[in-house]
Amino acid sequence: MPEVELSEAAEELLANLWVMREEGNAACLPLSELETEDRDAAVPELLTAGLAQQESDMLSLTSTGEREASVVVRRERLAERLLVDVLDLRESVATEAACKFEHLLRTGIDDEICTLLGHPKVCPHGSPIPPGECCHAGAREAGKAVSALSDLVPGQGGVIAYLHSGRRQMMQRMLAMGAIPGARIVLVQKFPSYVFRMGERQIAVDRETAQDIYVRLTGGQPVRPPSWFPRPFRGWGRRFRRGRRGQ
Amino acid sequence: MSARARRFVSRLLMGFRRCGCESCPFAPATRTRKLMLFGSPNVGKSAIFNQLTGSYVAVSNYPGTTVEVARGQARVGDTLLEVVDCPGAYSLTPFSEDERVARDMLLDDPPGLLLHVVDAKNLSRALPLTFQLIEAGAPLALDLNIIDEAARAGLSFDPERLSTDLGIPVVATAAANGVGIERLRALVGGDAPAASSFVVEYPEPIESAIARVEELLGAGYGLRPRAVALLLLQRDEGMWERVRQADAQALTDIERIVAETEARYHHPLSYPLAVARQQAADAIAKRAMRSTGRQVRASFAETLGRLAMHPIAGLLILAAVLYFGLYLFVGRLGAGVLVDFLERQVFDRYVTPVATNLVESVLPWPTWSLLFVGEYGLITLGLRYAIAIVLPLVGAFFLMFAVMEDSGYLPRLALLVDRVFKRLGLSGRAVIPIVLGLGCDTMATLVTRVLDTRRQRVIATFLLALAVPCSAQLGVIIGLLSRHPLGMAIWGGVVLGVFLMSGFLAARLLPGEEARFYLEIPPMRWPSLRNVVLKTFARVRWYAAEVIPLFLLASVVIWIGELTHLFRLAVAALRPAVNLIGLPDQAAEAFLFGFFRRDYGAARIFDQVQSSEAVSGVPLVVAMVTITLFVPCIAQFMVMLKERGWRTAVAVAAIILPFAFGVGFLLNLTLTSLGVRI
Numbered sequence: 001m002p003e004v005e006l007s008e009a010a011e012e013l014l015a016n017l018w019v020m021r022e023e024g025n026a027a028c029l030p031l032s033e034l035e036t037e038d039r040d041a042a043v044p045e046l047l048t049a050g051l052a053q054q055e056s057d058m059l060s061l062t063s064t065g066e067r068e069a070s071v072v073v074r075r076e077r078l079a080e081r082l083l084v085d086v087l088d089l090r091e092s093v094a095t096e097a098a099c100k101f102e103h104l105l106r107t108g109i110d111d112e113i114c115t116l117l118g119h120p121k122v123c124p125h126g127s128p129i130p131p132g133e134c135c136h137a138g139a140r141e142a143g144k145a146v147s148a149l150s151d152l153v154p155g156q157g158g159v160i161a162y163l164h165s166g167r168r169q170m171m172q173r174m175l176a177m178g179a180i181p182g183a184r185i186v187l188v189q190k191f192p193s194y195v196f197r198m199g200e201r202q203i204a205v206d207r208e209t210a211q212d213i214y215v216r217l218t219g220g221q222p223v224r225p226p227s228w229f230p231r232p233f234r235g236w237g238r239r240f241r242r243g244r245r246g247q
Numbered sequence: 248m249s250a251r252a253r254r255f256v257s258r259l260l261m262g263f264r265r266c267g268c269e270s271c272p273f274a275p276a277t278r279t280r281k282l283m284l285f286g287s288p289n290v291g292k293s294a295i296f297n298q299l300t301g302s303y304v305a306v307s308n309y310p311g312t313t314v315e316v317a318r319g320q321a322r323v324g325d326t327l328l329e330v331v332d333c334p335g336a337y338s339l340t341p342f343s344e345d346e347r348v349a350r351d352m353l354l355d356d357p358p359g360l361l362l363h364v365v366d367a368k369n370l371s372r373a374l375p376l377t378f379q380l381i382e383a384g385a386p387l388a389l390d391l392n393i394i395d396e397a398a399r400a401g402l403s404f405d406p407e408r409l410s411t412d413l414g415i416p417v418v419a420t421a422a423a424n425g426v427g428i429e430r431l432r433a434l435v436g437g438d439a440p441a442a443s444s445f446v447v448e449y450p451e452p453i454e455s456a457i458a459r460v461e462e463l464l465g466a467g468y469g470l471r472p473r474a475v476a477l478l479l480l481q482r483d484e485g486m487w488e489r490v491r492q493a494d495a496q497a498l499t500d501i502e503r504i505v506a507e508t509e510a511r512y513h514h515p516l517s518y519p520l521a522v523a524r525q526q527a528a529d530a531i532a533k534r535a536m537r538s539t540g541r542q543v544r545a546s547f548a549e550t551l552g553r554l555a556m557h558p559i560a561g562l563l564i565l566a567a568v569l570y571f572g573l574y575l576f577v578g579r580l581g582a583g584v585l586v587d588f589l590e591r592q593v594f595d596r597y598v599t600p601v602a603t604n605l606v607e608s609v610l611p612w613p614t615w616s617l618l619f620v621g622e623y624g625l626i627t628l629g630l631r632y633a634i635a636i637v638l639p640l641v642g643a644f645f646l647m648f649a650v651m652e653d654s655g656y657l658p659r660l661a662l663l664v665d666r667v668f669k670r671l672g673l674s675g676r677a678v679i680p681i682v683l684g685l686g687c688d689t690m691a692t693l694v695t696r697v698l699d700t701r702r703q704r705v706i707a708t709f710l711l712a713l714a715v716p717c718s719a720q721l722g723v724i725i726g727l728l729s730r731h732p733l734g735m736a737i738w739g740g741v742v743l744g745v746f747l748m749s750g751f752l753a754a755r756l757l758p759g760e761e762a763r764f765y766l767e768i769p770p771m772r773w774p775s776l777r778n779v780v781l782k783t784f785a786r787v788r789w790y791a792a793e794v795i796p797l798f799l800l801a802s803v804v805i806w807i808g809e810l811t812h813l814f815r816l817a818v819a820a821l822r823p824a825v826n827l828i829g830l831p832d833q834a835a836e837a838f839l840f841g842f843f844r845r846d847y848g849a850a851r852i853f854d855q856v857q858s859s860e861a862v863s864g865v866p867l868v869v870a871m872v873t874i875t876l877f878v879p880c881i882a883q884f885m886v887m888l889k890e891r892g893w894r895t896a897v898a899v900a901a902i903i904l905p906f907a908f909g910v911g912f913l914l915n916l917t918l919t920s921l922g923v924r925i
Contacts, residue, residue: 126513168515169342170763172481175521176338177767178372182525192558193662193675195768200368200400204556204662206669206764 006049010042011072012099014051017061018069022127028060070130075110076102077123082113084124085146085161085216094124118147118214122164147217149187149196150210157186157197161216170209177203185215279327280359282435285349285380287373288335289655289769290366291392293317293778294422296332299432315785316348323436331358339379339474340483340517344696347485353383354469360439361385367404367419368397370536374528375521377413378447384471386439388416390431395421396770399546401539409535414443423775447527450519456480456508463497463504464490480505481517552771555659565660572647573685574725581643582722589635602626618806629802633795637719642787644686644718649782653774657682658766665764671747672706672754673698674762680707684715687790689882691715692890702759708891709753709899712879713906714746724871727852734868734925741872741914749906797882801843814839828873828911829919830866837870841877864925865918873911878903 006014017029031039031054043059046052051065061069079098111134114120119135122128146161160183165171178198179185188195188202194210195202282299284292300319317332333352334345341347353361363380365373370391380387391397391404410417418434420427448454460476468475468489478486479501491498509516554560603620610616620627651657657679665675677698684691688711695707716724728735808814821835837851852870878900879887887896 124513163518167763170765172340172515172517173342173765175517176340176342177765178337178375178525180521180525182522182529183372189556192561193556193665193764195556195662199372200366200397200770201372202768202770204658204665204675204764204766204768206665206674208761209763209765 007042007045009038010045010049011102013038013042014046014061014065014069015072015076017052017059018066018073021061022073028055028058031057031059034059071110071132072102074114074130074132077127077129078110078113078117078120080123080125081117081120081129081146085117085120085214116145118145118151120146120164120214124162145217146214148211149185149213149215150190150194150207152187152215154187154189156217157184158215158217159183160185161214163213165209165212170212174209174213179203179213185213277325279329280439281356282321282328282330282360282362283353283358283385284330284332284362284364285353285376286333286335286364287337287366287376288345288767290335290364290373291422292332292335292364294775295362295364295390295392295420295431296330297775297777297781298422298425298428299328299435300330316352317785321432321435323432326436328435336376338376339383340478340481341485343699350485353385357385357469359386360435361387362390362435363387364390364392366396367391367394368400368402370404371525371528371532374531375524377415378445378524378527379474379477381413381415381443381445382447382471382474382477384442384474386442388418388434388440389413391417391419392422394419395424395426403537403539405535405537409531412445412531412534414445416440447524449523452508452511453480453516453519453523456504459504460501463494463500465494465497467493477520480508481520482515548771548773552655552659552768555656555771556662556768558663561659561663565663568651568656572651573644573721576647577640577643577718578722578725578729581640581718582726585639585643586636586722589639590631594631594635599627599631614810617809618803621806623802623805623809625799625802628805629799633791633798636722637794637798638787638791640718640722641687641790642783645783645786645790646779648683648686649779649786650774651682652782653772653778655769655771658768659771661764661766662768667747669762669764670754671710671750672757672759672762673703673750674764676764676766677703677707680711681715684711684717685721686718687794688712688715688717688879689794689886690786690790692883692886695890698762700760700762702757703762705891705895706750706753706757708887708895709902710746710750712883712887712899713749713876713903714742716742716875717880720875723852724875727867728871731868731925733923734864734871737868737914737918737923737925738871738875741910742875745876745910794882797885801881805840805843824908828869828908829915830870834870838874838877841874841880843881865915865923868925869911869915869918872914873907876903876907876910878907 013034020029031043034043043052043054046059046065047054051062051068052059053062076098079102080094083094083097083101111132114129114132114134119131120129121131160179160181162181163171163174163179165174178201183198186197188197193204193206195204196210196213197203284296286292296317296319299321301321316334319330319332321328321330331352333349336346336349338346339350339353341350361380363373363377365377377387377389389409391406391409394404397404404419406417406419416434418427418431420431422428449457457473457476457480460479461472464472464475470478475486475490479490482505490501494501505516512519551564555564599620606616606619606626610619617624619625622628651660660682661675661678663675664678668675668677677695679697680691680694683694691711692708695704695711698704698707724738725735728738805814808817817839818835821838822832825832825835825838833855834852837855840851852867852874878884884896884900887899891899
């Protein structure tokens with residue numbers, strides 16, 4: 001948690017430094033490339049807070065700054081996710097709105113939003129969201145608005161919000177099988193494998209794949225609590241005779 | 248004459264079409280047309296195929312693959328239809344061997360009519376493929392199949408509406424019960440439909456990219472340029488390869504356009520394309536489909552289907568399937584009753600004596616007559632084993648396997664074992680080759696191609712060679728050990744333990760990505776007898792064609808080995824190893840034979856047990872375990888060489904040989920020192 005409240009411009013600068021590093025560019029930024037206002041206000045702010053260091057005219061992050069910056073980036077990308085997934089804003093609009101919105105989110109709230117969104121791994125543009133403490137917690141609870149399929153309770157369902165997979169093949173595979181954003185989906189069971197239902201179709205996947213499918217929840221509560229035996233055993237003879245001829 | 252009977256007669260007469268009159272159904276066909284059935288797995292394509300073609304089926308492998316493609320003929324009015332059943336495909340962009348074959352068939356041999364078969368109740372999920380087929384440009388019709396299941400789920404359809412919206416003919420059928428088949432026959436036998444003008448609108452950057460790529464493409468892809476452009480945008484490797492060969496000069500320009508378009512999205516382009524198609528599909532399905540809200544309670548099959556996915560009930564069902572299917576049906580009925588009858592009644596009483604007399608009178612030289620009717624003769628050993636022992640066993644197994652496949656049980660088994668199989672470096676999908684291995688390891692090694700990665704294929708090949716006994720071997724083992732329940736339990740426990748342990752080690756030692764699992768679980772259905780029989784028949788025929796020649800070859804090799812005394816040397820070399828695991832000298836011969844056919848080995852022991860009490864109790868169990876693990880048979884080894892390359896094949900064999908004897912040695916040591924009596 002920052003000792004001092006940073007201004008919007010300083011946070012922006014902090015995040016930019018971090019993103020430059022993430023994208024594999026230089027780890028430091030020449031001061032000359034900054035706008036005048038930033039050089040006058042934001043840079044001294046970062047330096048006094050001990051988040052950045054200056055060598056000749058190059059600006060780079062300190063280790064505290066590194067940590068703080070990842071929190072800022074996390075907030076920014078979570079905000080984008082929130083706007084796209086929950087408020088259904090278009091991605092291009094969302095980026096701009098998220099920049100403003102992000103500064104309103106304070107530490108602590110970001111974990112709540114992360115949980116609300118089902119601990120997303122990437123922002124809508126595909127950049128990774130730095131994980132927070134809530135993402136590592138042992139028992140992850142299902143998100144309240146958006147959740148990875150693997151975190152749902154059997155019987156719970158909603159609409160596929162987005163897919164995310166490190167493996168391009170896997171994502172294309174799921175798309176071809178009909179797991180497409182907008183499709184209605186219900187989790188049927190979690191053990192021994194994840195089984196979900198889309199319309200009348202059932203598809204079984206493993207845990208890793210279930211973690212890649214994010215669902216926007218509808219209804220909230222599970223329709224049917226998980227039970228050991230799906231149906232009572234009575235009436236089997238009748239069902240057998242009817243089921244066979246399909247009448 | 249009923250329509251069915253007329254079809255039957257017309258099929259009978261198809262060979263000699265000589266009747267010249269105009270109206271008669273036996274009149275010569277004036278035109279032929281190729282009809283291709285396309286669709287995702289489990290939508291009843293083969294039921295439609297069987298309804299159209301009857302029993303005139305040729306199941307063959309697509310060149311260079313193990314994917315089975317069924318071809319047959321049908322006659323509608325004066326049109327002779329050549330019907331091809333494509334392997335199941337979810338989209339035109341292939342991810343599996345099956346899908347690649349389906350796509351290549353469409354591209355390389357464009358049909359006169361393409362019939363997209365869909366499961367009616369999943370219409371909105373199936374329409375994206377319909378769109379892709381419309382984009383491809385082949386004359387297309389849509390078949391809403393399994394309409395009865397959809398009705399039971401409370402869904403009703405408006406085929407005319409769908410037909411107007413899509414611009415292609417639409418027909419509703421329930422092929423397994425013969426509903427709507429006459430309408431379908433009229434449709435496929437009638438005039439080919441005009442190409443549809445229906446177009447899915449994609450988002451702007453993609454549409455303009457399509458337009459630009461289309462301009463750069465030449466002709467001759469078997470698809471409309473729009474479809475080619477779409478496949479290129481989705482980075483379809485097969486299509487890029489075709490462009491590299493046909494339009495090499497345009498390649499860099501196309502590459503640039505695709506890269507530019509990709510840069511505008513954060514996902515692969517297949518993502519926005521899939522979303523656009525699905526939106527269009529939902530809109531069309533919504534207009535053509537109505538939910539009557541009438542939900543019928545779950546049928547017995549559905550309940551069984553749910554239970555089969557349950558961790559505890561599923562295991563109980565698995566145990567029941569293994570006991571009734573494998574042990575009683577294949578083991579007792581196939582290996583016991585059928586083999587007994589064929590071997591004792593048919594061969595021992597008639598074939599062998601007759602053949603022996605005949606051959607000995609024609610070839611009075613003992614050396615040569617031995618080749619045919621000696622102890623290891625072509626007829627008395629090769630043919631007898633093939634026809635009297637192995638064929639009934641393998642046939643019974645394939646029948647059971649086809650029932651498991653068609654009822655929808657196998658995918659449920661796959662999801663049940665996925666977690667365990669992950670530990671072995673495999674995914675749940677690998678149950679298909681592993682279970683098939685219990686029938687024939689050679690065929691199963693070929694079928695490992697259904698697995699996604701090379702790592703999985705190598706591990707599955709290794710496990711099949713080491714610890715999965717084939718039905719021929721199982722039959723003999725069940726026959727030998729059925730009177731010793733404890734021995735059977737020890738054998739089962741050790742083999743299962745070796746399977747799990749060696750798979751676990753292989754997963755540790757082999758580098759590569761973790762397997763991923765995804766599988767559509769079709770509804771549990773009562774398998775159609777006709778489909779099951781046709782499938783079993785096709786597989787048995789494959790087996791007979793591939794494996795019986797090898798049986799005969801093995802007889803010749805053994806004959807030469809005996810003649811040149813090479814075998815005596817090999818047997819002598821094996822003797823110390825056999826003694827080491829506590830078996831008498833004669834057993835060495837059985838092990839050597841085990842290489843020619845896995846079951847030869849067990850069968851030799853079987854003969855020895857019956858003739859004397861040379862092997863019984865603990866040594867018998869040790870012998871059975873060692874023979875089960877011992878090297879794969881010649882046929883399987885050849886397939887391993889072909890499929891996995893000589894390095895992997897030789898490595899697998901080199902690991903297995905000492906391993907099998909090592910396990911046998913340890914087992915013998917443990918059992919004797921514990922004083923176990925069997």
